[in-house]
Amino acid sequence: MIKSLVLPSKALKFPVGKIKGPRQLRCKGPKMELTLTQPDDWHLHLRDGDMLEAVVCHSASHFGRAIVMPNLKPPITTTAAAVTYRESILKALPANINFTPLMTLYLTDTTSPEEIKFARRSGVVFAVKLYPAGATTNSQDGVTDLFGKCLPVLEEMAEQNMPLLVHGEVTNPDVDVFDREKVFIETVLQPLVQRLPQLGVVMEHITTMDAVRFVESCKEGSVAATVTPQHLLLNRNSLFQGGLQPHNYCLPVLKREIHRQAIVAAVTSGSKRFFLGTDSAPHERRRKECSCGCAGIYNAPVALSLYAKVFDEAGALDKLEAFTSFNGPDFYGLPRNTSKIKMIRTPWKVPESFSFSFGDIIPMFAGETLEWQPSLI
Numbered sequence: 001m002i003k004s005l006v007l008p009s010k011a012l013k014f015p016v017g018k019i020k021g022p023r024q025l026r027c028k029g030p031k032m033e034l035t036l037t038q039p040d041d042w043h044l045h046l047r048d049g050d051m052l053e054a055v056v057c058h059s060a061s062h063f064g065r066a067i068v069m070p071n072l073k074p075p076i077t078t079t080a081a082a083v084t085y086r087e088s089i090l091k092a093l094p095a096n097i098n099f100t101p102l103m104t105l106y107l108t109d110t111t112s113p114e115e116i117k118f119a120r121r122s123g124v125v126f127a128v129k130l131y132p133a134g135a136t137t138n139s140q141d142g143v144t145d146l147f148g149k150c151l152p153v154l155e156e157m158a159e160q161n162m163p164l165l166v167h168g169e170v171t172n173p174d175v176d177v178f179d180r181e182k183v184f185i186e187t188v189l190q191p192l193v194q195r196l197p198q199l200g201v202v203m204e205h206i207t208t209m210d211a212v213r214f215v216e217s218c219k220e221g222s223v224a225a226t227v228t229p230q231h232l233l234l235n236r237n238s239l240f241q242g243g244l245q246p247h248n249y250c251l252p253v254l255k256r257e258i259h260r261q262a263i264v265a266a267v268t269s270g271s272k273r274f275f276l277g278t279d280s281a282p283h284e285r286r287r288k289e290c291s292c293g294c295a296g297i298y299n300a301p302v303a304l305s306l307y308a309k310v311f312d313e314a315g316a317l318d319k320l321e322a323f324t325s326f327n328g329p330d331f332y333g334l335p336r337n338t339s340k341i342k343m344i345r346t347p348w349k350v351p352e353s354f355s356f357s358f359g360d361i362i363p364m365f366a367g368e369t370l371e372w373q374p375s376l377i
C-alpha cells in the first residue's frame, strides 16, 4: 500500500568531519557532523488506519519516543482505547525499528477521576490533553468549561502526577484568531496554575511572546512548552506569500515576526522549560488544497533538520541537544534515551510529496533544499 517513503539517506558516501566540543560546533564548514542523544517528539499526530501506516516511519526512524495525540475520530477518551491505539501503532511499525509511543487521553466534560487512576495504573498513558471544544482539528468533543466541568479530574491528575497538555486557544468567535493564545493564557492558564500549582502543565505548540513570558514566569518543572519547527521558522507572511499557502496553515495560526523571534530566543537560550514537539499533523492533500482546508502541517520528515537549522542560524548548536533530547524526558520524569543520532551537514532535497494509495501528503518545505540531515547511528 505504501508507494514511497523517501527519508533522508542513512548512509552517506563521503567522509564528514567530526565535531565534538562547543568551539567546533560554531564552525561553519560545508561538511560537519553532530552527535546527539536520540530525540523524542513530545507532540505528534500519528492518526490511524492507512494514514498511520503511511506516516509512522517518518517519526519512528529518528525519534525514540513520541507523545501521541488522542484527537482521532472518535477521540481516545479512555485508557482501554489508548491501549488498543498503542497496539495498532506498534503493529504498524517495521520489526527492526525501536519506537515507543507514549499515549494520551482526550479530556472531555465527562472524564472521571477514576479514569485518571486507570490511566496512571496502565503504565502506557503519560498525559491528558485539553482541547477547548471547537479550537482545532477533531476537537468537537473537547472541553466546554474547564473550571465548571473538570476540576475534580484536574485535582486527580495533580495527585497522580499526570500532566495536562494544553491546546491553548480560546474559541470565542469574538476574539481575533491571532489573539486567541494570549487571551487563553489570561483567562484559563493563569487562573489554572494559581488554583492548582501542583498540576504539571505543558503549553503545546506555543506561538507568541506572551506564551514565552507566561511559561518563564511559572515554576520550572511544573509548567513547560513544546515548540514546533513551523513556529520557529515561519511567520504569518508565509500564509500568503505569492498566494494562499494551505500547507503552512496550522493552529494556532502562525503569528507576527516579533513572536517568532521571541520563541527562537527562548529555545536557544538553553532554558529547560522548552522542548521539542513537532505537532506533525498529516492531512491528505485534497483536504488541505480545497475551499475549507484542514489545519495541520506535516513536518515529521523534516523536523530534525529544521530544528538544527534554527539553532545553527542562532549560533546555538551547543543548546540543540538539551532541547531535542533532555528537557522533554526530564520534565516527564522519564529516562533520557541512551542511543544516539548523527546530524550531518550536507544538502538534501525535501520530497515534493509522499504518495500513498489513499492520496498524497505534502511535507513542510516540500521541494526545498535543507542543510542538516539526521541519521541513526
Ligand SMILES: NC(=O)N[C@@H](CC(=O)O)C(=O)O
Pocket: 045, 071, 136, 137, 138, 167, 249, 250, 251, 252, 279, 281, 282, 295, 296, 297
Ligand atoms: N495543529 C494543527 O493545526 N492541527 C492538529 C491539531 C492540533 O494540534 O491543534 C491536527 O490534528 O491536525
Ligand SMILES: [Zn+2]
Pocket: 136, 167, 204, 205, 251, 252
Ligand atoms: Zn493543538
Ligand SMILES: [Zn+2]
Pocket: 043, 044, 045, 069, 279, 280, 281
Ligand atoms: Zn497537535
